[in-house]
Amino acid sequence: MFFTYAVRNPVRKIRFTDRTIDNLAEGSYGDAMLPAFCLRVGKRRKTFYTIRTGRVTTIGHYPVMSLADARSRARIILEGKYAPKRSITFDAAYAIYKDTHLKGYRPYTLYQTIRLIDRYCGKLKSKALDTIATQDVTNLYKGTAPSEANHLFGVLRTFFAWCEKHDHMPSNPISKLSKPYRETARDRLLTNDEIKAIWQSSEGLGEYGAIVRMLILSGQRKGQFGAFSQDYVKKDTVEWPGSAMKNGEKHVIPLTDDMRADIRRIPAYFISWGKPAGRLKEISGVDDFTLHDFRRYVSSTMRHLKVPIDVTEALLAHTAGSRSPIQRIYDRYDRLPEIREALKKYHRYLRSEVLEKRRVAA
Template structure:
């Protein structure tokens, strides 16, 4: 065979000198074992044999990492497999494939741990793509991580998910169960796209069917909320009153910054990145709103209207419980029907309509993107309605003042907002 040189009885691997071409030197002690010497001087061992009538080669390893004794032992073991009808080279390839698969499985197992997947999902998907990522993080950590911490996400099946959601429903958190399920479904889809999961958990439906909320506070209830907010104190009392006067969303008001407020022009410029619909919105400020804002404390080092720190206030559950207690106290010990903070926004919309504000002005004032300003209308309708919105909010502030003082009557004569 070309390139193969015979060995001498006392040959030493170190003594084999490289040539201009690659050469193979028989070991001389184990049949078929050769020492491969490259022109560079690199040396390795290999076993040549025949399997199923075909010549085969099994690379054993490089020298000096694998010396003569180890190479001969490996060659003899391979010859033993050959005697049992197995192909040593094929076995080696299969072992490598299995080792790579095991390594990938081990790596995936580390990434697959529920709490790690949640953290990765928040950092790589929720934060860059969603404005309310903190709520997503809260939902997933509170129930998903708390229930399955330490487990692999790939091991979580449909039955596990149903048990989790059922427990949430049973404890009276049906709506939260729906919200958690929605975020868990997003998480699993993301994990599939990243190769963390092989398959999504399809065929699971939301645990409960939600009915759209239609709770609207009547004038008497709105007056009770306004008065109770006055006893609630900073910052939640002022936040609730601004919600009543502007119809803005809770988090938009709570996270308002001084740089957004133009008291001279009496405008609150809500940036697109803080708006739920990601559309910038200029809110005309009625004198009543300006008065509330002017009385707010200023905190050095904080740009927030309602916080001295680096984050806006978030303890709305406790504040709402306190607000409910104050309303009950002012109502002679009788609570009013349950409402949530967001119902105030719906109540403002209803209240604006009740005093004669046109629907398209209400929608613009509340920064709605559906209804009158949806689809093609939003593309061509560029009128700002700034004057109409200012008149609407000022009329609404006067109406709130009247109902709080007990002077309002239902169906006040419609206000004309036509300008020029």
């Protein structure tokens, strides 16, 4: 399959042989034996192409395609015996991508990927992939929040890499770029007063408020409740399948009395994060926090309550730390009594020391 796009970079003329191609540095080169037959050497692959009437036609990749075969195909194109096809549009490639590559994604990751592309990539939908330039992509996340911009960048870099791999476009336009914003590890530890203000302010925020309280009560990840099935809720446990977990492993936690009311309010997919998050910060007066900070609060409080670190790790589904993979498998059920006691101890602390004897289950 051949693709055409506008010529961009000048080429250096050399005589193509297998030996010279194997030792070329990154850059673009023209074959001294066949004018307009060229090779682009990137970090991961070497691509044969031709330049004809100001247009570049991608032929194939070395060494999957031999030099002799590439030169033969180049002659056909340059003699005008083959009319190269344009690449498919962004929207057409995206449809294939959803039906194939995204099938293996975890529910929340799948939801976020589709949300980001659908929300920000409208201007690219009708464009042929081989006409999309780097600036077309970087313009999409200008003016967005740093976290949102970084997530959009990651989603699009993966999508364009898939397009390049499946020969839907000649190259990934953002393969050489870094994330728009530098990410630093957060060390924000919420205080008891801040947790109290957030909890009380969440009570009028419907499903979002229920998710907030479940995160405070359980220390789980936002994504575990962003795409949630009530089938995960058993008689006295909550059981996430590996497909719903960041580490790909099944995760089981006790279902305590304090959690029962709110967990039944969690929808299958929660999509409106931004507006209620802003409302929660406005009402509570606590503006410098993320939902992930609740995990750090739970972990720190468990340590304050003298809960063994391995019990806390089992609750939080930490894959790093003191437990081996085999231990984690046994921990799913063998540690449940210890985790249940730890959660009860933590919930009692929340009621007596943080929420001032308010009922934890709203």
